[in-house]
Each structure stands twice: as structure tokens, then as C-alpha cells.
Amino acid sequence: MxxxxxxxxxxxxxxxxxxxxxxxxxxxxxxxxxxxxxxxxxxxxxxxxxxxxxxxxxxxxxxxxxxxxxxxxxxxxxxxxxxxxxxxxxxxxxxxxxxxxxxxxxxxxxxxxxxxxxxxxxxxxxxxxxxxxxxxxxxxxxxxxxxxxxxxxxxxxxxxxxxxxxxxxxLRTPPSDAVAAHLVAKDGVPESVATFAARASQGHIGRARALALDDAARTRRREVLRLPTQLVSLGACMTSAANVVDAATEEATPRSTALDAEETADLASAFGGGGGGRGPSGAAYAAAVKELQKNQRQRAKRLVRDSLDRSLLDLASFYRDVLTVQMGGGVELVNEEQRSEIEAVARRTTAEQTARHVGAIFAAREAVEGEVAPILAVEALMISLSGGPSR
Ligand SMILES: [Zn+2]
Missing domain, CATH: 3.40.50.300 (P-loop containing nucleotide triphosphate hydrolases)
Structure with a gap:
């Protein structure tokens, strides 16, 4: 050890x-x-x-x-x-x-x-x-x-x-067999699950561990990967966008809430409260609380954006797989378990369209990182992935 x-x-x-x-x-x-x-x-x-x-x-x-x-x-x-x-x-x-x-x-x-x-x-x-x-x-x-x-x-x-x-x-991106072996040895994850999680996370160890150990994370990922075949109408695009953003919020909120509570309690005790008597008071404390709350609102936003970014990367992995098939590569897909759907999309579309989709996803990631409201960025993305508003 x-x-x-x-x-x-x-x-x-x-x-x-x-x-x-x-x-x-x-x-x-x-x-x-x-x-x-x-x-x-x-x-x-x-x-x-x-x-x-x-x-x-x-x-x-x-x-x-x-x-x-x-x-x-x-x-x-x-x-x-x-x-x-x-x-x-x-x-x-x-x-x-x-x-x-x-x-x-x-x-x-x-x-x-x-x-x-x-x-x-x-x-x-x-x-x-x-x-x-x-x-x-x-x-x-x-x-x-x-x-x-x-x-x-x-x-x-x-x-x-x-x-x-x-x-x-x-540090390089760790190879997926090294990540899988680590999950088996360290977390006792069954080999098949470890292999899946390592491949799906593309060398992101924390993400691989979450996928291997957390059912909710696996479910969220599955939902995201289903999107490309669901975007059949403008209505479906809007619903899908709302689902993706809601899922990110749901994932981030418990963490924000826990961190907020911890910090609020720490602050109160730093100002002499929490000893069973009355809470702290005074202008300095009020100012500190205000500052803390401002930071906490920023962080809550950031955690939602981080979670959303993970979903967008999962979505990008689907189209990268489609592109791999379209280019005739015989290599393993990131989403091997969805090979039949991926091959179907690959037949229906051209490599040029797929490359555009990947580009649209990366543009959406940038928009989300900036000041664009997540829901607007994701709606625009869904419409673009569906082939445009006319369909
Ligand atoms: Zn030591």
C-alpha cells in the first residue's frame, strides 16, 4: 500500500x-x-x-x-x-x-x-x-x-x-484498460461494469468511478445517449432540452445544498453563534452572510453547468462513434453497447453532417460555459442536431 x-x-x-x-x-x-x-x-x-x-x-x-x-x-x-x-x-x-x-x-x-x-x-x-x-x-x-x-x-x-x-x-489521459483495472482492484467493481465505465468515461477516472458505482449516473447517461434518435420534431427538441437541463440541475442541487449548509454553519460558529444561545448578529456578520450567499449562488450555477457539460460530452461521444463508423474505422466504439443504433444513424446520414453535429455540441459547451442561459443553448443544440427547425 x-x-x-x-x-x-x-x-x-x-x-x-x-x-x-x-x-x-x-x-x-x-x-x-x-x-x-x-x-x-x-x-x-x-x-x-x-x-x-x-x-x-x-x-x-x-x-x-x-x-x-x-x-x-x-x-x-x-x-x-x-x-x-x-x-x-x-x-x-x-x-x-x-x-x-x-x-x-x-x-x-x-x-x-x-x-x-x-x-x-x-x-x-x-x-x-x-x-x-x-x-x-x-x-x-x-x-x-x-x-x-x-x-x-x-x-x-x-x-x-x-x-x-x-x-x-x-498528466496524460489514462488508458481505459488501466482505469478498468483500477476500478476492479480498488472499488471491487465487477469486470464487465469496470470495462464499460472506463470506456464510457474516456479516461476520466472520477467519472468512471461514478458510472461504475452510481445507478443514477448510469441512467442519466443512458437518457442522454437516447437523444439522437428522439429528436424527431420541434416539440421533441424542446422537451429533450428541458430534460437534459433538469437532469443536470437534479444532479447538482444536492451537492450545492450540502455545501451551502456546511459553510453557513461554519460562518455562524466563526461569529460566535451555534452555542445553544442566540445566533450571531451585527453588521459584520450580516455582510459576511451576504458575501457567502453571493458566492454560493455562483457555485450553484457552476455545478449545474459542470453537470450539463458532462452530458454534452456523452452526447458528443455518440456522434464521434457515428463518425468512426462512417469513416470505416474498425476500432472499438466508446458506446459499444449501442452499436446497432449508431450504425443505423451512420447509414442514414453523411460524415459531413456528423462532423457538423459534433461541432454544434462543442459550440453549445462553450455557450454554456459563457453567459448564455443553459436552456437556450441546449434548445438551440437540439434543434441543430435534429436537422433544423423545418422538420
Ligand atoms: Zn505514511
């Missing part, structure tokens, strides 16, 4: 991180070594395991045995409760300068464990320019015990001033 067990299909990355951990003792003692660095940038497509890798690295740095996976340090880091690991997981659309200044202040503190203080910034692509400026000096000349691990989808998503000061590690 080790902290690296959850990292799937990233052999090169593991080599680099293991040697960094080997050099970490010398680095802490101020001795020369050439493997440990205090500013890292992990990049990789969503689901490739950036944040898992960052957490495992933090655990290995804080563990007496370089990441045994079993000791108190390893367990608390992986559970997210170790005092020397600060994990910034932004569910907001951006990370502002105040958050960053606060982090920079905390980065100067000595770690409780007398080893490292590891700061993981999960969405470094969401740093505002001002926030990035505030961070710059700290990653250039980090405090002796501080390690920064920034995560982002690609190097280009991070400002050049930041990335040039970091050691960049690229």
Missing part, C-alpha cells in the same frame, strides 16, 4: 515525484539536491487525476516513510484534514486577489509537522490577474518549508509569469 495507489496510468509522473520526495529531506536540511522543487504546476485534462496526484505528493512529503499510505500523516493528508496541507478547491468561477493574499500570508507560517507546508491550488487557471500577481513572489522565492502545487488543464491556461517559475508535470 502506498499513497501512489490511486494514480492511474502516469508512470513518468510518478518517477519524477518519487525522486522529488527522495530529495526532499536534503532540501529541507538546506543541502544540495536536484530533484525537489518548491513550485510545481500539474497539468492534464479533467479527470486525469491532477488533484489526486497533488494530494499524494503532499502525503509523501509529510510521511516519515515517503508515502506509506497507512500512517497518520498519509491518512490525514489524503482525507484532507492534515494541518500542513492547504487545499484550495475553487468552485467559484475565479480565484480572487483576497483569497490569494490570504494564502500567501499563510504560506509564510511554519508547518506544524516541522516538515513541509503544502499549498495545493486546484484551479490555477481561474486565478485573476491580480491574484496571480499576488502569488508571483511567493512561488519565486518560497518560504523555506513551503511547497506550491498548482493544477490546471493545460500550461496555456496559466499566465506565463506563473508557469515560468514552476516545474511543469503533464
Amino acid at each position: 502506498s499513497v501512489w495507489d490511486d494514480i492511474v496510468g502516469q508512470d513518468r509522473l510518478l518517477d519524477v515525484l518519487r525522486s522529488a520526495v527522495d530529495g526532499a529531506g536534503d532540501a529541507l536540511a538546506g543541502r544540495r539536491q536536484d530533484t525537489m522543487t518548491q513550485a510545481w504546476l500539474f497539468t492534464g485534462p479533467p479527470g486525469s487525476g491532477r488533484s489526486n496526484a497533488a494530494r499524494a505528493f503532499a502525503a509523501a512529503l509529510l510521511c516519515e516513510q515517503k508515502g506509506c499510505g497507512a500512517c497518520q500523516a498519509c491518512r490525514t493528508v489524503l482525507a484532507g484534514t492534515h494541518g500542513d496541507v492547504i487545499h484550495i478547491l475553487s468552485e467559484q468561477l475565479s480565484i480572487g486577489v483576497d483569497t490569494m493574499r490570504d494564502l500567501v500570508r499563510r504560506s509564510a507560517l511554519s508547518p506544524v509537522s516541522r516538515r513541509w507546508l503544502v499549498i495545493i491550488v486546484e484551479d490555477a487557471d481561474r486565478l485573476t490577474d491580480k491574484a496571480a500577481d499576488a502569488l508571483l513572489k511567493s512561488i519565486e522565492e518560497p518560504t523555506a518549508h513551503t511547497v506550491w502545487v498548482l493544477c490546471a488543464p493545460t500550461v496555456e491556461d496559466v499566465l506565463p509569469t506563473i508557469r515560468s517559475r514552476c516545474r511543469v508535470l503533464v
